[in-house]
Amino acid sequence: MIRIAKYIAGSGLCSRRAACRLIESGHVQLNDRVAIHTDRVSNDDTIVVNGQTIVPPAAYNYYMYNKPVGIDCVCNPQDADSIVHQINTPVRVFPVGRLDKDSHGLMLLTNDGELCQRLLHPDYYHEKEYRVTVDKPLTGQFLKTMSLGVSYGNVTTLPCQVKRQSDNIFLITLTQGMNRQIRRMCKALGYRVIKLQRLRIKSLRLGDLPLNQLQPLPNDQVLELKQP
Template sequence: MIRIAKYIADSGLCSRRAACRLIESGQVQLNDRAALHTDRVSDNDTIVVNGKTIDPPAEYHYYLYNKPIGIDCVCNPQDADSILHQINIPVRVFPVGRLDKDSHGLMLLTNDGELCQRLLHPDYYHEKEYRVTVDKPVTEHFLGTMSLGVSYSTSGKNVTTLPCQVKRQSDNVFLITLTQGMNRQIRRMSKALGYRVIDLQRLRMESLHLDDLPCNQIQALSGSQVLRLKQL
């Protein structure tokens, strides 16, 4: 028997973290009662999320997706811009993490909730690399300050980002590798230093690279790519 949040994640509905939020908000029923985080379940139990019965965990699937600008990573079928309407594959998968609507590039799609949890958990410091175009030339001061960590306010809280790798690629373009995943982090870091982001593209997630995958296309991971991810 396994924890109910892991069971829901393994079914391909969402990540384990999202499953925990569903349980906490009372949207999950276990055998006709409100589910608890401590519940352990098997395939013989009946689990219902928002009125929909959850199927037992399926075979795991892994895909790369080159998200275009304008697509929202929230899995909301009522949203015409939701990523759900772009995933034309015969199995249910969900995005690992988010890439804001104004950004584009590499995303991982899977129904492996355990892997998703490890890739998103802040304790693991997984790398994500981005190419960023800003509205004026990148200076050495800008690069140095970004790499040491930037302080800014968001949602009424003051935050300071972790040190990261930053490198100029051309006059107005730089590459940045983060191990954090805060909302709109690069845009807010840049704004705090007096820059405005014109374009933001994710190029890499750990061992996965965007390479020449066309925009709005999905590509299955090879066995070796999956193995490398799981060995992280």
């Protein structure tokens, strides 16, 4: 018997965090009653999410995707810009985390809810690398402050790796995943992001994958992603 959110995530419908939100909003039924977070289930139970009966997949699938600017990572079929209109896979997969609509680059798509949970959980500090173009020349002070941590709103970002690539382009490697984090860090220091591209998630690299294309992951890459 496992927690119902973990079961839903294991079905490939969504991440465990998203499953928790569905349960909290009353969109999940367990054996003809509204489910609660503490419910534990097995394959003998009937779990229905928004009218869809949940069945664990026979196998998990993993893809890397080069997201273009203008594509929204929210899986909303009613949104013409949603990523669901850009991907065509034999089984339903969902994005691991988000890449904002104005950014482009590497995304991981899967129906493995447990891997999604591990990659998104802040306790694991998984690296994500980005190439950032800003609106004016970089200074040594800017690069130093970005690497030590930037305060904006009521948060201070963790220290990170920052490396200058050119006059106004730098690479940054984060272990956090806060909403629009890089853009807000730059804004707090008086810079505006012109272009933002994700290059890497842990050991998975974008490489030369064409824009708006999917590529299945080989087993060795999947195993590397599953490493702690």
